[in-house]
Structure formats: structure tokens, C-alpha cells
Amino acid sequence: MSIIKHPKAHHYQPSPAEEARARGREAGYRGGYEEGYLKGRADYIVKSHAESFPFRQLHVLYVASGKGFPYSPMDEAISETLRSMVAQLTVIEPGQPINEVAYQVMPDLVLVLDGMFVPNEQLDDIRRQGIKTAVWLTDDPYYTDMTTENVGHYDYVFTLESNCIPYYQQLGCRQVHHLPFAAFPEYFKPSKTPAAQRRDVSFIGSAYWNRVEYLSPIMDRLMQHNTMINGIWWDRLPNYAAYQDRIEVNKWMGPVETAEAYNGSKIVINLHRSHEDDSVNNNTVKIPAASPNPRTFEISACATLQLTDARSDLAKLYTPGKEIETYTSPQELLDKIEYYLSHEQERREIALNALDRTLREHTYGHRLNQLLSVIFP
Known part of the structure; x- marks a missing residue:
């Protein structure tokens, strides 16, 4: 009886280029999985945080910064958020006669962002009418030489910089509060789709x-x-x-x-x-x-x-x-x-x-x- 010998099988060895492609596929799969997992978890977190804040029967006159970009997105974030929180919102730019608008609409509060372009005599006029005024300072402590001249003309001063609180109190401001910046979820939120540029x-x-x-x-x-x-x-x-x-x-x-x-x-x-x-x-x-x-x-x-x-x-x-x-x-x-x-x-x-x-x-x-x-x- 004869024994048939089969030729020895050779183990296939992929080329360096094939190995590189395989590693690329594996990395791409792993990266896609990791990004998908992150986006799925992020979407769950977003959906679990439905914002709900007290609604107030107030009329707020909001005076935008008047500085254009990059301040305009902040103006939009504040005004759009306020619309869902108060009964009435009036938005104007600093170039308008704020005191005259306040006489016409008689708001409960005049809220000013930054305030660099708002004439202080108009603020004094508004306060004499018994209307409350507040400013949210956006550039502390970098422009305190200019804010020093303005803060005394408001009933309430809100500053993003905690180190400015004692400084404004020394200037005679009785209501000074720390109010940091924030995120506007309409703009800044996790993307649900893969990024075009990684x-x-x-x-x-x-x-x-x-x-x-x-x-x-x-x-x-x-x-x-x-x-x-x-x-x-x-x-x-x-x-x-x-x-x-x-x-x-x-x-x-x-x-x-x-x-x-x-x-x-x-x-x-x-x-x-x-x-x-x-x-x-x-x-x-x-x-x-x-x-x-x-x-x-x-x-x-x-x-x-x-x-x-x-x-x-x-x-x-x-x-x-x-x-x-x-x-x-x-x-x-x-x-x-x-x-x-x-x-x-x-x-x-x-x-x-x-x-x-x-x-x-x-x-x-x-x-x-x-x-x-x-x-x-």
C-alpha cells in the first residue's frame, strides 16, 4: 500500500501594505464604536436635563451690548433665554434713547449687558422713575478702568469675576453679585452625527x-x-x-x-x-x-x-x-x-x-x- 504525501501547506504572510490596511480598518472600527458610544451617552444626558425655571410676571427691558461679534451670540443667548422666563421682553441696542423707551414701556427691570455704550445720565433718569436697573459685566477684570465709571449708576451689579466684588463695594455699590458665564445649549451641545473634520x-x-x-x-x-x-x-x-x-x-x-x-x-x-x-x-x-x-x-x-x-x-x-x-x-x-x-x-x-x-x-x-x-x- 502506497502512502500519498501531500505537499506541506505554506502559511500565508500578509504584505506590509495589507497589514497596514488591516490595522487601519481595526482602528477605524474602534474609533467609530468609541465615538458612537460617546454620542449615545451624551444624547441620554441631554434628554435627561429638560430645563425648567420659574416663570415670572415681569417685563424686562434688555439693553444689548452693542459690541457686535463676538458679543452678539451672548446677547442672543440671554434674550432667547429670558423670553421663556418672563411675561414680556423688550430688546434694544445702546444707541437708542434707553430712558425714553423705558418711559414708554415702563418695565419692571432694565437689564444691561456690558454697559460700555450706555450713557450714565440715562440710567440716572431711569432710576428716578423708580425702575430697577442692573448690569451684567462681561469683561472683568480686564476693563475695570472703564467699568469704574459706570457701576455706581446701577441698582444691581453682576460681575463674572469674583475678585471684582470687593472693588465695586469699595466704590459704594451696595448690591454686587458674582454671576459667572454659562453655556447656551442651543449653540453648544453634543453633535448627533460624526464630525466632518476630526x-x-x-x-x-x-x-x-x-x-x-x-x-x-x-x-x-x-x-x-x-x-x-x-x-x-x-x-x-x-x-x-x-x-x-x-x-x-x-x-x-x-x-x-x-x-x-x-x-x-x-x-x-x-x-x-x-x-x-x-x-x-x-x-x-x-x-x-x-x-x-x-x-x-x-x-x-x-x-x-x-x-x-x-x-x-x-x-x-x-x-x-x-x-x-x-x-x-x-x-x-x-x-x-x-x-x-x-x-x-x-x-x-x-x-x-x-x-x-x-x-x-x-x-x-x-x-x-x-x-x-x-x-x-
Whole structure:
């Protein structure tokens, strides 16, 4: 009996190109799953936070900032939120005779945003008619040289900067309250669809000199990741030419476009401006900044991991390490970027916790309800 010998089977060895394609498919599948999981969880959190605030039988005359972009989205957020909270809302620009409009409509409250362009004598006239007046200051402490002249002409002063409270009290203001910024969920919210442009890291904001000096030492390594920067003045960077294909300069991004960038990013850097930069500030008394900027809330409302420089008020608003991440040096910023880019589950959980905290406590509905509760207890 003869034995038939079969030729030895050869184990197939894929080519390097085939291996690369396989790794790409696996990474794409994993990335798609992770993004889908994040969006599903985020959608559940959004649906579980239906805002409901007391409705007040009040007539509010709202005086917009009059500053145009980027203040106009804030004006819209405030006016649209107020419409659902009070019986009547009248909105005007600072160029109109505010005292004459107030005589005609006789509101319960004249609420002014920023107030830089509002004549103080008109405010005094309104107060003589027994109408309550309030201002929400948006640029403290960077323009206190100008707000110093205005705050005494209001019944109520609300400032986003807690360090300005004792300063205004020393000026004779009896009703001064801390009212931080917030998120407007109509603009800043998790996207339900995959982002058109994916980024590992984003930074959106103006290139103030403190930001240029802070990021310059780590820019080479930062740009080794899929990093995009948007904002004015970034051609100030010493090696700008090396990164200009990933820096969009001299463009103000609207809230919808900004939210799209946040949603398309794994990590968004937040780096506050300096209170000591005399090239852009009017803060002669050098009041330091303790309170976070509006991006703190807007990034969090998009369910994106935020890395921010730590300001002293931050821990009152978000829990570091659980709902937001902080850094105290350029090297720590870089280290945490690289850590969270390789630890997807931790990155995702912090981002979702940030969304939940924002919708629970940090929307314009929460802020305006607080403001109205102070004035009409």
C-alpha cells in the first residue's frame, strides 16, 4: 500500500501594505464604536436635563451690548433665554434713547449687558422713575478702568469675576453679585452625527502674548498630534511658518462653527488671558482674575474633554479630575494631552461628566434665574 504525501501547506504572510490596511480598518472600527458610544451617552444626558425655571410676571427691558461679534451670540443667548422666563421682553441696542423707551414701556427691570455704550445720565433718569436697573459685566477684570465709571449708576451689579466684588463695594455699590458665564445649549451641545473634520487637539481663541509665550516651548510636540488652532494673531508664534497649514488666523469663529470644532476634537485646550497684559487690557489696579472664561462652559457643554489652566474659582464650578482636567505648566499640559489621547475611556468619562454638570448648573437659564431671584426675591 502506497502512502500519498501531500505537499506541506505554506502559511500565508500578509504584505506590509495589507497589514497596514488591516490595522487601519481595526482602528477605524474602534474609533467609530468609541465615538458612537460617546454620542449615545451624551444624547441620554441631554434628554435627561429638560430645563425648567420659574416663570415670572415681569417685563424686562434688555439693553444689548452693542459690541457686535463676538458679543452678539451672548446677547442672543440671554434674550432667547429670558423670553421663556418672563411675561414680556423688550430688546434694544445702546444707541437708542434707553430712558425714553423705558418711559414708554415702563418695565419692571432694565437689564444691561456690558454697559460700555450706555450713557450714565440715562440710567440716572431711569432710576428716578423708580425702575430697577442692573448690569451684567462681561469683561472683568480686564476693563475695570472703564467699568469704574459706570457701576455706581446701577441698582444691581453682576460681575463674572469674583475678585471684582470687593472693588465695586469699595466704590459704594451696595448690591454686587458674582454671576459667572454659562453655556447656551442651543449653540453648544453634543453633535448627533460624526464630525466632518476630526481633530485630536483644538485651541480656539486669540493669540494674546501670554498664550504665545506659554505654548511656544511645546509647539513642536503639540503639533505632532492632529492639532488645529483657530484665532487672530497666531502669526505671532516664533515658528508660525512651520505650522501655518494647521493654524487658521485672523478669523472669528461663530458659535455654531466653534461647537462643530469642539465636537470634532478629542481634547480642547483652554488657556486664559492675562490680567496684566497692558497691550490689550485697561486694568490699572491689576485686579487678578479668579473666574473662568465662557469657553470653560461651552467646551464642557459639547461633551469634549477640556484641559484648562487652573483658576481659583474653577473648583467651585467643576471637579478637577472628574469633570474637567487642569494643568499648571506647559509640560504638564503636553503630558496630559498625550495621556488622554491614549486613555479613551478616561477621556470619555470626564467629558460626559462635564456635560452633565453643565446642564445641571451652568446654562444661561441657571444664571438668569439667579439674577432675577436676587432682584425679585
